[in-house]
Amino acid sequence: MLPFTSNSRLGRGLLLAAVVAGASAFALPALAGGCPADQKKPNAREAVDLKPVGVTDTVIASIDVSKAPFNIDGRNFRMRKLTIEPGGIVPWHSHADRPAIIYITEGEIVEYASNCAAPIVHKAGDVVAETPDVSHWWKNLGDKTVVLLSADLLKDTSDHNM
Incomplete structure (x- = not known):
């Protein structure tokens, strides 16, 4: 069990980081770099x-x-x-x-x-x-x-x- 709660700042930050990391692991190919x-x-x-x-x-x-x-x-x-x-x-x-x-x-x-x-x-x-x-x-x-x-x-x- 984690030593913090999801209500704490640290808990929310780590939860958000985990969600972003997990989502990026399953990302589809990116549309190529475009023209500025x-x-x-x-x-x-x-x-x-x-x-x-x-x-x-x-x-x-x-x-x-x-x-x-x-x-x-x-x-x-x-x-x-x-x-x-x-x-x-x-x-x-x-x-x-x-x-x-x-x-x-x-x-x-x-x-x-x-x-x-x-x-x-x-x-x-x-x-x-x-x-x-x-x-x-x-x-x-x-x-x-x-x-x-x-x-x-x-x-x-x-x-x-x-």
């Missing part, structure tokens, strides 16, 4: 002509949803694993017709988004929603490999942009 409010602006960053560097893009699975009863014609729902080596670059690309959700499983990577004047740092456990209003590129500035899982609705199967 004062850095959000349309066309904050111009397109850059970069080629992929140190990136392995592996399709894990895909579903042709136009052939299934989902009423999503002309789309392929796919899951990919992207591995980005230190110094690696995922080149500039748009999500105008290809929404995606990215889950960072390992490492830390920096995003340079068209709608943010500041670089955005994403860490393992972060989730990034890539919507039609963003074009961007990513770079691994660290010394460890970064691994991302990407789920998207691909419209153009000949689109080899990441």
Whole structure:
């Protein structure tokens, strides 16, 4: 038994600390670090002509949803694993017709988004929603490999942009 009661200041403080610690142990993945409010602006960053560097893009699975009863014609729902080596670059690309959700499983990577004047740092456990209003590129500035899982609705199967 604890030597204090829940009515005491110490008891309430320890109880609150225990609740916070317990809740954080079961927390879901965090929505990724976002663009600071004062850095959000349309066309904050111009397109850059970069080629992929140190990136392995592996399709894990895909579903042709136009052939299934989902009423999503002309789309392929796919899951990919992207591995980005230190110094690696995922080149500039748009999500105008290809929404995606990215889950960072390992490492830390920096995003340079068209709608943010500041670089955005994403860490393992972060989730990034890539919507039609963003074009961007990513770079691994660290010394460890970064691994991302990407789920998207691909419209153009000949689109080899990441």
